[in-house]
Amino acid sequence: MHTDLLSYEEAAELVAAYAVKSGSIRPPVERVELGLAAGRILARPLVADRDQPPFSRSTRDGFACRAGEASAHTPLAVVGATRAGAVPSGPLAAGTAWEIMTGAPVPTGADAVLMLEHVEAEGGHIRLLPPRTVKAGENIVAEGAQGREGDELLPAGTPMRFGQIALAAACGYADVEIFVRPRVAILSTGDELVSVASLPTPGQIRNSNAPMLAAMVAAAGGEPLVLPTAADSAASLDAALAQAAEADLLLISGGVSAGKFDLVEPALARLGAHFHFTGVHMQPGKPTVFGELSRGAGAQSLPFFGLPGNPVSSAVTFLLFAAPVLAALAGSWESFPRFALARLAPPVERYSRSGLTRFLPAFCNFGAASDLPPQVSFVPWHGSGDLSALAHSNCFLVVPEDAHGLEPGSLVSILLP
Numbered sequence: 001m002h003t004d005l006l007s008y009e010e011a012a013e014l015v016a017a018y019a020v021k022s023g024s025i026r027p028p029v030e031r032v033e034l035g036l037a038a039g040r041i042l043a044r045p046l047v048a049d050r051d052q053p054p055f056s057r058s059t060r061d062g063f064a065c066r067a068g069e070a071s072a073h074t075p076l077a078v079v080g081a082t083r084a085g086a087v088p089s090g091p092l093a094a095g096t097a098w099e100i101m102t103g104a105p106v107p108t109g110a111d112a113v114l115m116l117e118h119v120e121a122e123g124g125h126i127r128l129l130p131p132r133t134v135k136a137g138e139n140i141v142a143e144g145a146q147g148r149e150g151d152e153l154l155p156a157g158t159p160m161r162f163g164q165i166a167l168a169a170a171c172g173y174a175d176v177e178i179f180v181r182p183r184v185a186i187l188s189t190g191d192e193l194v195s196v197a198s199l200p201t202p203g204q205i206r207n208s209n210a211p212m213l214a215a216m217v218a219a220a221g222g223e224p225l226v227l228p229t230a231a232d233s234a235a236s237l238d239a240a241l242a243q244a245a246e247a248d249l250l251l252i253s254g255g256v257s258a259g260k261f262d263l264v265e266p267a268l269a270r271l272g273a274h275f276h277f278t279g280v281h282m283q284p285g286k287p288t289v290f291g292e293l294s295r296g297a298g299a300q301s302l303p304f305f306g307l308p309g310n311p312v313s314s315a316v317t318f319l320l321f322a323a324p325v326l327a328a329l330a331g332s333w334e335s336f337p338r339f340a341l342a343r344l345a346p347p348v349e350r351y352s353r354s355g356l357t358r359f360l361p362a363f364c365n366f367g368a369a370s371d372l373p374p375q376v377s378f379v380p381w382h383g384s385g386d387l388s389a390l391a392h393s394n395c396f397l398v399v400p401e402d403a404h405g406l407e408p409g410s411l412v413s414i415l416l417p
């Protein structure tokens with residue numbers, strides 16, 4: 001019924017534009033303990049409750065001093081000591097130094113910290129060893145250098161990872177306001193599918209897409225809702241689609257190809273769906289469908305993706321198309337999909353020019369060397385149903401539409417999970 005194919009770039013642009021539009025609608029907000037906030041999206045700006053750092057802090061073990069005096073190499077009398085946790089002291093008298101530990105408040109009057117290993121100590125005095133000199137501000141993070149009380153340190157929409165959690169903790173956030181996760185309905189279709197716990201009879205296979213997509217949804221910040229599997233019949237699909245009405249995003253796997261029992265598109269059309277695209281010049285993932293179901297005047301429409309049922313196709317099209325929309329619905333400002341450059345390692349098969357953008361299972365060795373691009377290699381595969389290839393991959397190698405072949409050693413783009 002809908003046969004126009006878009007190029008991958010056109011489809012990606014449509015999805016990106018939709019994501020921008022969805023991102024302007026803020027999800028509801030909930031409050032969680034800071035310890036449970038990892039992976040969630042900040043709903044209100046994080047504000048500094050005091051200057052950061054709250055006092056001028058030494059970054060070294062050594063001696064607080066006046067930079068000018070120390071650089072003249074005059075011996076300075078050590079008149080006190082401060083460890084981390086002690087209250088700020090001072091003012092520091094002229095011609096003196098103050099022993100200080102990392103993390104301790106620098107006494108007022110001092111403008112630099114000499115490192116322990118850069119001084120000689122004798123008879124209660126220290127002297128900066130020539131020819132070394134020190135500049136004002138050295139080895140000190142000044143009070144408020146990282147932020148002032150009341151400053152917005154992180155905007156709403158920031159994903160909470162370890163660094164953000166540490167900052168929130170430093171600012172006294174025992175709990176944080178985060179966005180409620182979007183509910184993502186996952187509908188698998190196919191007469192051949194049985195559940196994971198079942199023993200398939202001849203002709204049947206276990207439903208692997210539902211758990212796979214649920215894992216991908218959870219990793220992308222959504223709440224997966226796995227619906228009962230629909231059979232390849234109009235009645236079954238109609239009933240199943242009705243169950244997705246409360247979701248924020250609908251993922252349908254299978255039933256979008258051109259076969260006799262690919263009945264998903266007609267079922268969506270019966271519900272009055274508006275289709276943004278119904279096919280993309282890409283491999284795998286050619287029959288991918290993207291559209292919206294209206295929920296009546298004034299209500300947010302329900303975006304849906306029809307993902308081809310082959311597991312590699314479902315995974316690739318989720319990352320490329322569903323993930324950007326899900327991130328936007330989750331209130332995140334991060335953009336998806338994520339690509340990186342890597343160097344292609346042999347062996348390389350010759351890929352004939354296909355006119356399709358390809359995303360092939362690949363394994364990238366990110367740990368090879370810190371001063372070289374990571375090395376990526378193709379994972380041998382038997383087509384887009386090859387679950388073993390999928391499970392041995394950690395990224396997808398992008399073969400452009402017009403590529404004649406990729407040379408070993410060349411820089412290639414990879415799609416990251």
Ligand code: AMP
Nearest residue numbers: 188190207208209254255257308309310
């Ligand atoms: P379809 O997109 O429905 O034409 O299915 C394409 C291929 O993917 C067929 O071999 C299906 O058996 C397989 N497939 C469809 N849905 C799933 C699923 N949920 N889990 C595993 N394989 C599936």
Ligand code: MG
Nearest residue numbers: 189190254255
């Ligand atoms: Mg099917």
